[in-house]
Amino acid sequence: MSKNAPIESIRHKYTNIPYSMSTKMRKKKGVEVMKIEDNMLFSAEVHFVENSVRLYFNAQHKLIHLKQLQRSYFDFMCEKMNSRNQIKLAPSFREEFISFCERVLGKESVRSPRTLIEAEDQMKKLNLIFKVPEMSGLWYVNPKHVFKGTETARTKLIERLGVQSSVHPYIRAAILNVPDSELTPPEVLRKLPTSEHEITEPYSD
Numbered sequence: 471m472s473k474n475a476p477i478e479s480i481r482h483k484y485t486n487i488p489y490s491m492s493t494k495m496r497k498k499k500g501v502e503v504m505k506i507e508d509n510m511l512f513s514a515e516v517h518f519v520e521n522s523v524r525l526y527f528n529a530q531h532k533l534i535h536l537k538q539l540q541r542s543y544f545d546f547m548c549e550k551m552n553s554r555n556q557i558k559l560a561p562s563f564r565e566e567f568i569s570f571c572e573r574v575l576g577k578e579s580v581r582s583p584r585t586l587i588e589a590e591d592q593m594k595k596l597n598l599i600f601k602v603p604e605m606s607g608l609w610y611v612n613p614k615h616v617f618k619g620t621e622t623a624r625t626k627l628i629e630r631l632g633v634q635s636s637v638h639p640y641i642r643a644a645i646l647n648v649p650d651s652e653l654t655p656p657e658v659l660r661k662l663p664t665s666e667h668e669i670t671e672p673y674s675d
Contacts, residue, residue, distance in 0.1 A: 529615035540589040
């Protein structure tokens with residue numbers, strides 16, 4: 471298409487581009503963007519990142535408690551986490567985010583790594599992130615709210631975390647939708663006798 475083609479010769483096309491939280495910046499999709507000026511059409515190709523994570527509609531009550539920089543840092547974690555929703559929070563990762571802010575904003579926006587440590591503490595408090603059991607420095611971005619992968623992989627991860635929650639209360643707190651006090655035993659346990667009066671003599675020949 472000619473950059474300055476007459477408007478009468480143009481067939482307009484519309485493209486639906488889904489909103490997503492960007493992850494890696496490698497794969498991009500190109501679409502043509504146009505404007506009309508002096509009865510002439512001007513166009514340019516604009517590229518959009520295709521890689522993304524799924525953001526579920528169950529986290530607004532937590533995200534609202536993040537300050538602007540903290541929310542940006544959380545999105546950066548989502549972008550950089552691996553396919554198992556894990557991220558290593560280390561000085562090098564914080565420096566990477568600081569450099570990213572300077573490069574994107576063109577100015578210093580993070581006073582010190584301590585600011586990011588405080589942001590991490592807030593995310594831990596809100597259960598947006600929690601420790602990977604027995605793995606020092608490795609953290610989960612809560613898959614209940616955000617996931618980088620298929621629905622099947624997310625379900626399997628949450629099921630595995632559900633099993634681990636029996637010995638790690640902090641995991642239970644992160645993935646529960648109800649207070650801990652509302653947990654009930656499985657059906658088979660609810661039918662077991664709870665007092666001496668309910669216990670009968672054992673069967674014998």
